[in-house]
Amino acid sequence: MRNWLVGLLIVGLVSVWGCQPASKDQQEPQREVRVAVAGPFTGNAAAFGEMIKRGAELKAKEINEAGGINGMKLTLIPGDDTGTEKEAKAVATRFATDRRILAVVGHFNSACSLAGKPIYADNGIVELSPGSTNVSVCEGSDWTFRNLYRDDFQGEFIAKYIKDYMKKFQTVAILFDNDDYGRGLRDGFSAAAEEIGLEIVASEAYDRDNTDFKAQLTSIKAKNPDLIFISGLYSQAGLIAKQARETGITAQFFGADGVDSPDFLIIAGAAAEGTYLTTPFTFELGGDKAQQVATAFENDYGVLPDTWAALTYDAVGMIAEAIEKTYNKDATLAENRKAIRDHLASLDTPEEGYKGITGLTYFDKNGDTVNKPAYVKIVKGGEFTIAPQQVLD
Amino acid sequence: MEQFSQQLINALVLGGIYALIAVGYTMVYGIIELINFAHGEIFMLGAYFAFTLVTVFNLPFWLALPISMLLCAGIGMLMDVVAYRPLRNAARLSALITAIGVSIGLQNLARIIWGARQRPFPPESLPTFLRQGIPPTESLPAFSLTETAIALPGGAYLPYRDLFIILLAFVLMIALNRLVSLTKIGKAMRACAQNRVAANLMGINTNRVIVITFAIGSALGAVAGVMVGVREIIEPTMGYYKGVAAFAAAVLGGIGNITGAMLGGLLIGFAEVFGAGYIPYGYGSGYRVAIAYIVMIAVIIIRPSGLFGKSTATRA
Numbered sequence: 001m002r003n004w005l006v007g008l009l010i011v012g013l014v015s016v017w018g019c020q021p022a023s024k025d026q027q028e029p030q031r032e033v034r035v036a037v038a039g040p041f042t043g044n045a046a047a048f049g050e051m052i053k054r055g056a057e058l059k060a061k062e063i064n065e066a067g068g069i070n071g072m073k074l075t076l077i078p079g080d081d082t083g084t085e086k087e088a089k090a091v092a093t094r095f096a097t098d099r100r101i102l103a104v105v106g107h108f109n110s111a112c113s114l115a116g117k118p119i120y121a122d123n124g125i126v127e128l129s130p131g132s133t134n135v136s137v138c139e140g141s142d143w144t145f146r147n148l149y150r151d152d153f154q155g156e157f158i159a160k161y162i163k164d165y166m167k168k169f170q171t172v173a174i175l176f177d178n179d180d181y182g183r184g185l186r187d188g189f190s191a192a193a194e195e196i197g198l199e200i201v202a203s204e205a206y207d208r209d210n211t212d213f214k215a216q217l218t219s220i221k222a223k224n225p226d227l228i229f230i231s232g233l234y235s236q237a238g239l240i241a242k243q244a245r246e247t248g249i250t251a252q253f254f255g256a257d258g259v260d261s262p263d264f265l266i267i268a269g270a271a272a273e274g275t276y277l278t279t280p281f282t283f284e285l286g287g288d289k290a291q292q293v294a295t296a297f298e299n300d301y302g303v304l305p306d307t308w309a310a311l312t313y314d315a316v317g318m319i320a321e322a323i324e325k326t327y328n329k330d331a332t333l334a335e336n337r338k339a340i341r342d343h344l345a346s347l348d349t350p351e352e353g354y355k356g357i358t359g360l361t362y363f364d365k366n367g368d369t370v371n372k373p374a375y376v377k378i379v380k381g382g383e384f385t386i387a388p389q390q391v392l393d
Numbered sequence: 394m395e396q397f398s399q400q401l402i403n404a405l406v407l408g409g410i411y412a413l414i415a416v417g418y419t420m421v422y423g424i425i426e427l428i429n430f431a432h433g434e435i436f437m438l439g440a441y442f443a444f445t446l447v448t449v450f451n452l453p454f455w456l457a458l459p460i461s462m463l464l465c466a467g468i469g470m471l472m473d474v475v476a477y478r479p480l481r482n483a484a485r486l487s488a489l490i491t492a493i494g495v496s497i498g499l500q501n502l503a504r505i506i507w508g509a510r511q512r513p514f515p516p517e518s519l520p521t522f523l524r525q526g527i528p529p530t531e532s533l534p535a536f537s538l539t540e541t542a543i544a545l546p547g548g549a550y551l552p553y554r555d556l557f558i559i560l561l562a563f564v565l566m567i568a569l570n571r572l573v574s575l576t577k578i579g580k581a582m583r584a585c586a587q588n589r590v591a592a593n594l595m596g597i598n599t600n601r602v603i604v605i606t607f608a609i610g611s612a613l614g615a616v617a618g619v620m621v622g623v624r625e626i627i628e629p630t631m632g633y634y635k636g637v638a639a640f641a642a643a644v645l646g647g648i649g650n651i652t653g654a655m656l657g658g659l660l661i662g663f664a665e666v667f668g669a670g671y672i673p674y675g676y677g678s679g680y681r682v683a684i685a686y687i688v689m690i691a692v693i694i695i696r697p698s699g700l701f702g703k704s705t706a707t708r709a
Contacts, residue, residue, distance in 0.1 A: 050509075206681075207679065209633075210682070214406075215665070245526065246525055246527070246541075246550070263511065267626060269516060
């Protein structure tokens with residue numbers, strides 16, 4: 001008798017609990033749209049991940065405060081790819097098969113964007129990267145876009161900059177991260193260096209999980225280069241700068257956008273001083289709109305935004321605009337996802353382009369952004385400053 | 394020649410660090426035949442504890458190091474009592490899976506407490522001889538590192554910090570060796586390693602011996618963690634990378650054998666550094682960890698139980 005009662009109670013509870021979400025869905029149909037944000041929120045590129053998340057959150061907050069997208073609330077779903085291919089595939093599969101997610105902003109690391117690319121393409125969902133610069137990220141997929149430059153441009157830019165504006169540095173050693181980003185950028189740089197007659201005296205690789213670079217640096221020291229080009233991310237670059245000085249290396253350091261994080265300054269400490277680096281965007285030269293965003297960001301998070309926060313802010317804005325212009329609540333998920341892709345692909349001229357804080361973004365037939373310039377920064381007095389010599393055309 | 398002597402120094406420091414961690418793996422394995430995968434996390438926690446003590450509690454570094462060792466010893470003991478003791482007589486696979494679980498748990502706990510971003514020790518919190526030798530940029534290219542390093546003939550530098558790490562590793566290794574071979578608790582450890590049931594029958598409190606083993610191994614791991622934190626960087630995943638290399642060192646030396654772990658650590662350090670330093674075209678530097686494993690596999694093929702391992706069938 002008692003068992004029978006308990007059984008009835010359980011059945012009753014389960015059915016009540018089971019019904020509730022369903023009825024809620026019916027009451028408020030389509031009150032929110034979901035966009036995923038994928039990035040290295042943990043792992044050894046976590047400083048980038050934090051900025052990416054905050055940049056996205058700030059844009060979403062602004063959109064929702066202004067009434068959302070056609071009255072619908074924009075909800076961001078974060079996915080941590082830890083900066084590794086393996087996790088990126090898992091995150092990509094989760095997002096691509098989630099029937100509530102309309103588009104993905106991410107990934108950050110080139111290796112992760114490349115790993116996610118076929119998964120997003122197979123499931124027909126947009127992947128808009130605010131940070132991947134490897135040459136082949138957008139190639140061969142209609143669904144992958146990015147809102148920053150490629151490494152063939154960046155590598156060539158750095159080689160030419162050294163040749164033209166840093167004339168006393170004639171021999172270069174390269175230290176590259178042994179992944180898609182590090183190798184791709186090294187290739188871009190070496191090809192241009194060879195063409196313009198910049199001598200490369202050493203090219204050493206390292207593994208991203210490593211924190212001891214003394215063996216590679218000792219080899220490089222024997223070649224006595226004038227300049228070391230670090231083709232990798234900020235945390236290893238910071239350790240490399242520090243350990244290089246300690247090994248007795250006096251060379252100038254030059255990094256690329258992977259080094260552009262405030263954490264580089266923290267990790268490298270005094271060794272960061274004088275380092276040159278390139279970046280796809282800088283708030284100092286970004287104009288009034290960018291300054292307003294920087295102030296809003298600082299109010300919310302207590303720190304200034306970096307380049308990646310800005311690019312993610314714009315990427316979320318682009319997706320939101322695409323949803324606003326194309327979303328049809330009666331259409332299927334696949335149709336809505338496709339409409340977002342078609343809208344992005346239609347932004348193929350400067351006139352059509354999206355005007356964000358990082359400048360004008362429009363795509364070529366691959367989904368690459370080819371119009372954005374590279375800026376040069378120098379570390380001075382423990383801070384990033386704008387290099388006096390910029391090449392912006 | 395300069396390059397060679399510098400690489401020798403690089404290898405000795407790395408090897409010393411690996412040896413300190415490897416001993417923790419091998420001691421535990423020797424006694425309860427458990428590969429304690431969470432040992433790498435103890436190493437990581439050691440670095441974070443010392444970091445917190447000097448940055449938040451403003452303790453001097455020489456006080457933070459022993460406190461961090463004590464805290465890690467405590468965590469090691471707790472780990473045994475909470476996670477492994479209930480499984481002492483269970484299948485070995487259960488304990489192994491538990492170890493992996495503890496490892497993942499501790500790594501994520503560290504991420505929650507200290508965040509996922511890397512942190513260096515603030516230079517001003519360290520005694521002068523442990524600081525990184527970074528000359529002011531204005532003095533480049535002509536500068537000397539004599540404040541923080543010994544300049545060896547031929548242009549190589551031996552930083553005082555690295556000398557300290559090498560000496561500390563050797564002193565601790567010798568002390569551990571003496572402890573195990575001369576003291577009463579050392580004798581009890583060896584008895585447990587030979588046959589735990591028989592040791593128990595002879596009146597040895599094996600649970601106590603095991604807990605002490607965890608404590609010693611963890612304290613040594615903490616020293617290695619603090620030293621890596623000072624020399625390189627502190628991050629939640631540091632225990633995984635260095636831990637796996639140290640585990641390879643323990644296997645290479647013959648897991649369960651303390652002298653083997655020390656030599657295995659040095660050998661892995663040498664293989665990594667000299668592989669990266671002398672194999673050309675980026676094959677060495679890009680695959681330095683792989684080279685260390687190739688050396689390990691080569692040794693295991695020739696001597697399946699490692700350099701100093703007992704070749705008994707029952708231990709396989």
